Amino acid sequence: MTQRYSDPFSRAFKRQFSITFALIVREMTTRYGTKFGGYMWAVLDPVLTIGILTAIFSAIARTPPLGRSFTLFFATGYIAFYMYRSTSDQVSSAVDANRALLNYPVVRPYDAIIARVILQIATLFVVNAMLFGCLYLVVPFEKLRLEPIFLASTIAIALGVGVGAANIVWFHLSQTYAQIWGIVNRPAFLVSGIFFLPESVPHPFKEYLMWNPLVHVVGLFRSGFYPTYRAAYVEMSYIVGLAIFSLVFGLVLVWMMDAKLREPK
Amino acid sequence: MIRLDHVTKRFKLKGETRYIVRDVTFTIPRGNSIGLIGRNGAGKSTLLKLIAGTIKPTSGKILRHANISFPLGFSGSFNGSLTGEQNVRFVARIYGHDTDQLVDYVQDFAELGRSYYMPVKTYSSGMKARLAFGVSMGIDFDYYLVDEITAVGDTNFKKKCKKVFQEKLHKSDIIMVSHAVPTLREYCSAGIVLEDGVLTYFPDISDAVEMHANNMARR
Structure with a gap:
């Protein structure tokens, strides 16, 4: 052995750090760097969606289901959903976007995921701070409770990473599955309680709705902004359990299929 | 030193199983530059990737007690x-x-x-x-894995490559895939012929070239 492997642990840690750092820089230069778009879209996607929802619903209804501001209602709904959706999209394409770089033996599919997740969390943090900061100037919220907001964000992101990681493998194995996934997930936007409250949904549809973990995540996130809103239907054990399960399942799957992922589809 | 320990790599293509290497145990010693020869589709590039570690063997182990480059190729x-x-x-x-x-x-x-x-x-x-x-x-690197890449470039660039390679050869070894016999003779002292999943090592590159020529004549 050459001497550069003398201290395996600190060496491995240092190497992991420099590879992650290199991949983050690489992601930032291509996704957010060169052309218009990039970071702009990370902000514009939620801003436009919330704007459109506000415009439509304030035309057909007089008050939102909670509070008086449509914008705040849709922002709290959509952002929780967006954290999950954008994370899962970003993670599921992490390996393909870095495929050429897997030609370096020191770069593993895992590294591409780690880099994307770190960048995604940082991006979401900035987007949320900007969005709710601006929103506060227009519609001051009465009292924020950071605990449910933070908890809901963590669960949304963990779910996104887990689902995205599993999808890296499934998408790699089957083109058909990728298509079907896209179609099946399209209505997720409609049934996640973004522009209505689950309390207003009649039996038995409410019970069906409760199977969708995003309904719980959105409710939990919202309860942090509306001090009077209890969101009693939120079942913490269900979403925390599911988030942990999907995270472990997705990452183990990637780990097991490491060799397969390095080969072309 | 690079050691292949009962290494098998196979692919399934439309129900047909193809072996790149089949239960190969082999040690690549330091201090030799090796030319890797074989017919088109024998799996030379795949073998280089196996050695580099960018693809994993189906079974068996590859031990690398050296600093190995990434495969230098067109891909x-x-x-x-x-x-x-x-x-x-x-x-x-x-x-x-x-x-x-x-x-x-x-x-x-x-x-x-x-x-x-x-x-x-x-x-x-x-x-x-x-x-x-x-x-x-x-x-x-201790080993440079070169996949046909020396064939590119104009004469001046080739000269430059040769010069830097000669300097590197004091400390490092090359494992090179090429169909150009003169290139192989120039850079490599030893040779490996890959045919039907079997590796045959020759301490002298000329013998490897000869066996490859026989293989080609046979089929």
Whole structure:
């Protein structure tokens, strides 16, 4: 052995750090760097969606289901959903976007995921701070409770990473599955309680709705902004359990299929 | 030293199983530059990737007690949206090399001019090969895995490659895939013939070339 492997642990840690750092820089230069778009879209996607929802619903209804501001209602709904959706999209394409770089033996599919997740969390943090900061100037919220907001964000992101990681493998194995996934997930936007409250949904549809973990995540996130809103239907054990399960399942799957992922589809 | 321990690699193609290597146990000693010869589709490039570690064997183990380069080939190890220079920085970072120093070295070596600061997807295959060659030469490896890449470039660039390779050969070894017999004789002292999943090692490259010629005549 050459001497550069003398201290395996600190060496491995240092190497992991420099590879992650290199991949983050690489992601930032291509996704957010060169052309218009990039970071702009990370902000514009939620801003436009919330704007459109506000415009439509304030035309057909007089008050939102909670509070008086449509914008705040849709922002709290959509952002929780967006954290999950954008994370899962970003993670599921992490390996393909870095495929050429897997030609370096020191770069593993895992590294591409780690880099994307770190960048995604940082991006979401900035987007949320900007969005709710601006929103506060227009519609001051009465009292924020950071605990449910933070908890809901963590669960949304963990779910996104887990689902995205599993999808890296499934998408790699089957083109058909990728298509079907896209179609099946399209209505997720409609049934996640973004522009209505689950309390207003009649039996038995409410019970069906409760199977969708995003309904719980959105409710939990919202309860942090509306001090009077209890969101009693939120079942913490269900979403925390599911988030942990999907995270472990997705990452183990990637780990097991490491060799397969390095080969072309 | 690189050791292959009962290594098997097979692919399934439309229900048919193809073996690249079949239960191969073999040690590649240091101090020899090796030419890897075999017919088209025998799996030479795949074997290089196995040695590099970018693909995993179906069964068996590969032990690497050396610092091995990435496979230098046409398939490209560059991100197309990044510029040549950004790709070089990336490689410097993942191998823990001084970034600015490597960037300067490759700029000087690859002679890409202004294209160095253009996205790699606008490069010709020759330009990509020069970039790949420059990057790997800028980093010190014990083994350089070279996949046909020396065939590219004009005469001046080839001269340059030869010169830097000769310098590297004092400390490092090359494992080279090539169909060009003169190139193999020039760079390699030993040879391996890959045929039907079996590796045959020859301490003298001439013997390997001869066996390959026999193989080709046979089928």
